Amino acid sequence: AQSVTQLGSHVSVSEGALVLLRCNYSSSVPPYLFWYVQYPNQGLQLLLKYTTGATLVKGINGFEAEFKKSETSFHLTKPSAHMSDAAEYFCASMDSNYQLIWGAGTKLIIKP
């Protein structure tokens, strides 16, 4: 069965520092991969997605992610963290039935 693993339930970085959130997937076919952000008491907002083509995907709010097939990874990065980036981030893949399989989420904490 397809699965998504996010390493680290909590990640803490200083404002201005690099943000790196890790996501690994398992899939027997080329996956569709997504990163979503969830602010407290709100729904999920799409940050970026990989379907086909370029492996480096740019999203909203300065985030980007790189699809690495050899490592089965889709890590999310941002060069410089901002206080407004504090939220929970979810990685997801789409299975063969076009249903989203979600990771457990990583809470990003930004230190002033």
Next chain:
Amino acid sequence: DAGVTQSPTHLIKTRGQHVTLRCSPISGHKSVSWYQQVLGQGPQFIFQYYEKEERGRGNFPDRFSARQFPNYSSELNVNALLLGDSALYLCASSPLDPFLEAFFGQGTRLTVV
């Protein structure tokens, strides 16, 4: 344009009761999916509907049911509520089949006491 709207935003129910959650998709979107998000976990897929037909069902008991109406809005029904049904219920709409671009509502927070 209005986004995905869900009602109610918060709900408290007693064990054994029934609940109906509602979702209005973005205008023009024909696909609606429902997810359950328990506190501290990622969402779990419950149902997907496209053009009023069920296209997918997650690993949830028969107490959970849903339907999509001709105007593409949707209802999620849960019977015989259990304490473990307490969660944030998210609705997502998509213009496409297959389901590649999901837009989420703010969710309904259900508390079962």
